Amino acid sequence: MRRRIHPAAATGGALVVGVGALYLAGLLLTADRIPDGTLVRGVDIGGMSQSEARETLDRELKDVAAIPLRVTVGDRTDRVDPAAAGFGFDAGETAARAVRPAGDPFSVIAGLFASDGGTIEPVVRADEDKTRTALAKLAAKHDREVTEGAITFDKGLPKQVAPLTGQKLDIDASVEVLSSSFLAERPAPADLPVKETAPRIGAAETERAMNDFARPAMSGPVTLTTGDDRITISPAVLGEHVSMRPGSGDRLLPEVDGKALLADPALAGSFAAAANEPVDARIRLNGERVEVVAEGEPGREFTASSVSRAVLPLLTESGAARTGEVATKKTQPKLTREGVAELGLTEKVSSFTATFPKSEYRTKNIGRAAELINGSLVRPGETWSFNRTVGERTKANGFVDGIIILDDKYTKAAGGGVSTVATAVFNAMFFAGVKPVEYGAHSFYIERYPEGREATVAWGSLDLKFKNDSGKAIQILADSTDTSVTITFLGTKKYDSVEASKGPRTNVKEPGTRPGAAKDCQPQTPLEGFDVTVERIFTVDGKEVKREPFHTRYTPRDRVTCED
Numbered sequence: 001m002r003r004r005i006h007p008a009a010a011t012g013g014a015l016v017v018g019v020g021a022l023y024l025a026g027l028l029l030t031a032d033r034i035p036d037g038t039l040v041r042g043v044d045i046g047g048m049s050q051s052e053a054r055e056t057l058d059r060e061l062k063d064v065a066a067i068p069l070r071v072t073v074g075d076r077t078d079r080v081d082p083a084a085a086g087f088g089f090d091a092g093e094t095a096a097r098a099v100r101p102a103g104d105p106f107s108v109i110a111g112l113f114a115s116d117g118g119t120i121e122p123v124v125r126a127d128e129d130k131t132r133t134a135l136a137k138l139a140a141k142h143d144r145e146v147t148e149g150a151i152t153f154d155k156g157l158p159k160q161v162a163p164l165t166g167q168k169l170d171i172d173a174s175v176e177v178l179s180s181s182f183l184a185e186r187p188a189p190a191d192l193p194v195k196e197t198a199p200r201i202g203a204a205e206t207e208r209a210m211n212d213f214a215r216p217a218m219s220g221p222v223t224l225t226t227g228d229d230r231i232t233i234s235p236a237v238l239g240e241h242v243s244m245r246p247g248s249g250d251r252l253l254p255e256v257d258g259k260a261l262l263a264d265p266a267l268a269g270s271f272a273a274a275a276n277e278p279v280d281a282r283i284r285l286n287g288e289r290v291e292v293v294a295e296g297e298p299g300r301e302f303t304a305s306s307v308s309r310a311v312l313p314l315l316t317e318s319g320a321a322r323t324g325e326v327a328t329k330k331t332q333p334k335l336t337r338e339g340v341a342e343l344g345l346t347e348k349v350s351s352f353t354a355t356f357p358k359s360e361y362r363t364k365n366i367g368r369a370a371e372l373i374n375g376s377l378v379r380p381g382e383t384w385s386f387n388r389t390v391g392e393r394t395k396a397n398g399f400v401d402g403i404i405i406l407d408d409k410y411t412k413a414a415g416g417g418v419s420t421v422a423t424a425v426f427n428a429m430f431f432a433g434v435k436p437v438e439y440g441a442h443s444f445y446i447e448r449y450p451e452g453r454e455a456t457v458a459w460g461s462l463d464l465k466f467k468n469d470s471g472k473a474i475q476i477l478a479d480s481t482d483t484s485v486t487i488t489f490l491g492t493k494k495y496d497s498v499e500a501s502k503g504p505r506t507n508v509k510e511p512g513t514r515p516g517a518a519k520d521c522q523p524q525t526p527l528e529g530f531d532v533t534v535e536r537i538f539t540v541d542g543k544e545v546k547r548e549p550f551h552t553r554y555t556p557r558d559r560v561t562c563e564d
Helices: 007-030 050-065 091-098 105-113 128-142 171-183 203-217 235-241 258-263 265-274 304-316 337-342 360-373 386-390 419-432
Strands: 069-073 076-080 087-089 124-126 150-154 157-161 166-169 190-192 194-197 222-226 229-233 242-246 252-256 282-286 289-294 299-301 323-325 329-331 347-355 376-378 383-385 401-406 409-414 435-438 465-467 474-480 484-491 497-502 506-509 513-515 529-540 543-554 559-561
Touching: 050 087, 050 091, 069 128, 069 171, 076 128, 124 171, 128 166, 128 171, 150 203, 150 235, 150 242, 157 203, 171 190, 203 242, 203 252, 203 304, 222 304, 229 265, 235 242, 235 258, 252 304, 258 265, 258 304, 282 484, 289 337, 289 347, 304 323, 347 419, 360 386, 360 401, 360 419, 360 474, 360 484, 383 386, 386 419, 419 435, 419 474, 419 484, 419 497
Parallel strands: 069 190, 222 323, 513 559
Antiparallel strands: 069 076, 087 124, 150 157, 166 194, 222 229, 242 252, 282 289, 299 329, 347 484, 376 474, 383 465, 401 409, 435 465, 474 484, 497 529, 506 529, 529 543
């Protein structure tokens, strides 16, 4: 039987056949092909296969991807290497996206009649860790702390310090900004976000401080008066010790460093001359008892606060008004008539005289050490130090070169002979019964000193110290002649008597012979080395209450010969 086909059905069938033919033709003609006119950053990849497009984009976009990214960080500009920041173009993925999808018939058929693929953006690779590292380097380079407006003084001239806003790169927020800049075809400089800190002291305040204080302060010298004394301070010196610092209300306030002014070498002598040191009451021995022969006198001194208060108001004045009075503080003597009794300075506790061969350097050095020691007041519980009291034995401190013992032989050095004073102090300490803290004997024995009861000192390595454990104050009197030095301790006796008992020499060793130094050779006579023990015996009410041994080891004193 023959069936008739409806005309509409015939037409539909023909359409299906036609579309199918077009789809097949599209697949044959456009499969793995990129539409004509397709552009990626100006590079034409139209009509190319996916692999051809990938190779072309790899080659053509390499230079584009390497163009440094311009950035601004606050008020500064810089450039970032895209590769170092983790950015690059993915040519393969970009080419794949440019190919029309084969699974969509309408896209395939449209590709037969379309003449322009259009512009597409390249696919970008991004490594956020590298981006953050690059941003961290920018931060290290461009972050800065806020700079407050300020006033400085240089050699008596005031200068303004311009305020500057602090800035800190916001790395988290900058990641996306830098990524967007790489994606842009012709990017303007990327404005990376920063966190800013505004200065408290701005330009207007520094200008005010300059006009109201700084310029007038350095306009000329100021003069301080006290009694008949005048102390003039130049602008150059003022500039070293005057400053302006932020205060309340975001204002710069002036300050004067009175302590530094007092210590400044240009002024210290003037302040010292205008001040008066207190004078201690003068005491002496009358037999075994102490008597006061002159009252103590108060002195006056300048304080840091009084100098600051005196100078500050003068700085904004002019002419004669830049002169003003400075207050002084009354200072009391360490020892007054009343204090003599209160401190227990009633009698001679001990005394010792050390003798020495007459020579110019010994007289000079021993006399200088005695001068520095004389009048030392050691309160109960305090520790007295020879080195702290006498100071370093230098020419600047009044000492000259003399003979000392170094490395078991005589040599020349400043302060030679001072050990004679140390020996006198040691024996006065010994017979006063107070506690030795640090001491040391000479390396070899010197015949004019008592065996085991002598001491030497060396700056920086060996001191002579004792602690006053007598319960009352001790004043040390020191007096010297051309051939002797006497040290006397005044106070209150804790013991009826303190005596010494020396034992025999033991461990005796004979000396040797050796040549002297090539320069400044000092000849040396031989003497045996030995050990000796001296006991300190304390007596109260006629009874022995304790003993203390002092052990000393002396090395042999070798014969030293000096050749011409």
